[in-house]
Amino acid sequence: MLADYQLKMPKNINAGEHALEQLAGIIANGVKKIVIFTDKGILGAGLVDVPKAIIEEAGIDYTIISDIPAEPNYHEAQAMIDEFKKQEADFIIAIGGGSVMDVAKLSSILATDEYTVKDLLDEPLLAKKQITSLMIPTTAGTGAEATPNSIVGVPEKDLKIGIVNPEMIADYVILDSRMIKNLPKPIAAATGVDALCHAIECFTSAKANPISNTFALEALDLIMNNLVEACTNPEALKAKSDMLLGSFYAGVAITSSGTTAVHALSYPLGGKYHIAHGVSNAMLLTPVMKFNEPAIKDLLAIAYDRVVKNGNKDLSVDEKSGYMINQLEEMVKVLEIPTSLKTFNVPEEDLDGLVAAGMEVTRLLVNNKREVTPKDARKIYLEIM
Structure with missing residues (x-):
């Protein structure tokens, strides 16, 4: 067993059958523009509807990015991040499984053009947190809502690589069992x-x-x-x-x-x-x-x-x-x-x-x-x- 050890985890965790209702309070403190990361399946299943209604009730501008593929390679992840940067958002919400949350976490530290996902494959600690992030998992699950890891494929190596950077740890997590009720x-x-x-x-x-x-x-x-x-x-x-x-x-x-x-x-x-x-x-x-x-x-x-x-x-x-x-x-x-x-x-x-x-x-x-x-x-x- 290690003689020295540490723990890093999200700052705010909301859990329970109606935890989603806490979103209103989370975004009430000066949030101006939200980007929701999700995928087509989650969107089609209606799992974005409640968070979206809460955001609309608060009168906050938002955009949905839902083209995230399952288990993306680093090129695909970068394409999503480039789309995110165009939105000039100050708050990220990820609603989905591990792939969605991993891309959202990368976006939270790559909001400028200083570094790319490819750069982080070799030097993962280069980037720093730039955008506040909230993870809402729809599987139970990858645990991506808790970790500083983002997994991306590297096609030229026929391998997946984990980018690990503590700056990617989410600021907020919502664990609501309604989000996984009808999971196939x-x-x-x-x-x-x-x-x-x-x-x-x-x-x-x-x-x-x-x-x-x-x-x-x-x-x-x-x-x-x-x-x-x-x-x-x-x-x-x-x-x-x-x-x-x-x-x-x-x-x-x-x-x-x-x-x-x-x-x-x-x-x-x-x-x-x-x-x-x-x-x-x-x-x-x-x-x-x-x-x-x-x-x-x-x-x-x-x-x-x-x-x-x-x-x-x-x-x-x-x-x-x-x-x-x-x-x-x-x-x-x-x-x-x-x-x-x-x-x-x-x-x-x-x-x-x-x-x-x-x-x-x-x-x-x-x-x-x-x-x-x-x-x-x-x-x-x-x-x-």
């Missing part, structure tokens, strides 16, 4: 497992610490005990609300700890084959946890004691650890998330390239408690081929 099951499941990965990876990270563990364990408890119901029952607002909190807490844990080999090895799957981030994480979750088990079984036993209600406390560490890994595997199965790259027509002859790309994600691989060698990465990828 495949999206709810994939993003929910992404949040699950954040929690378990941060708790078992080499950079874990008392602060990150507080959030990661609470996130793991909320997510593992609510994910299936939240994904399968549209009326389960309590479970959905708990998932939103769990996703947010897991995002906070990322800022103090960090994800590990699950995320590191998943980035090439999204970068080259455009497999949804949550799906690629779900594929790798069990193989990586089994690989890591010799180094993390004590931690998984602690997680068992926290997460498994009425569990048998007399089980051995090995039994508790094995139970937790089996539960992770079972949840992915019950949620019907693909677990084989065959589903996406990934040929085995691409294996060498996958291994090479995965091993480049050193920012996350250094967090893994068990060292991952190219030989190890190859074996893990083969398990999902």
Whole structure:
């Protein structure tokens, strides 16, 4: 465990079934022009209607940018940022999933022409916060509303890269379960497992610490005990609300700890084959946890004691650890998330390239408690081929 650690998180968090009503007070202090970042699906589902009505009631000028593609590369992100800069706004609202929030966060630090997204790929700390930002997630979720990270594709490397800059942390967050009530099951499941990965990876990270563990364990408890119901029952607002909190807490844990080999090895799957981030994480979750088990079984036993209600406390560490890994595997199965790259027509002859790309994600691989060698990465990828 680290001897020194810190926590960075959004300044103002509003949560609850009617948290959206707090928007009126947030924008009442001199906001002149708002840009709403969202996507066509969110817009078409009517999820922007309530925030838009509140903004109109306040008499504040606004523009909606809704052309954000799923999991954009850095060229696509820059195009959205260039459109944003034309609006000369002083307040950003992101209503959507991780891609929407990531572009909005980048916009909040790239409102001038001094730097571009491409510049931040190599020097992420160049830019500073210039525009106040509010994140309203519509998935539970990526945790993007809590983190200083923005994930963009880099086509020339067939890879996704995380731009990490504390200046991107949101000023405001609204967690309202109505925003995820009618989320389609495949999206709810994939993003929910992404949040699950954040929690378990941060708790078992080499950079874990008392602060990150507080959030990661609470996130793991909320997510593992609510994910299936939240994904399968549209009326389960309590479970959905708990998932939103769990996703947010897991995002906070990322800022103090960090994800590990699950995320590191998943980035090439999204970068080259455009497999949804949550799906690629779900594929790798069990193989990586089994690989890591010799180094993390004590931690998984602690997680068992926290997460498994009425569990048998007399089980051995090995039994508790094995139970937790089996539960992770079972949840992915019950949620019907693909677990084989065959589903996406990934040929085995691409294996060498996958291994090479995965091993480049050193920012996350250094967090893994068990060292991952190219030989190890190859074996893990083969398990999902």
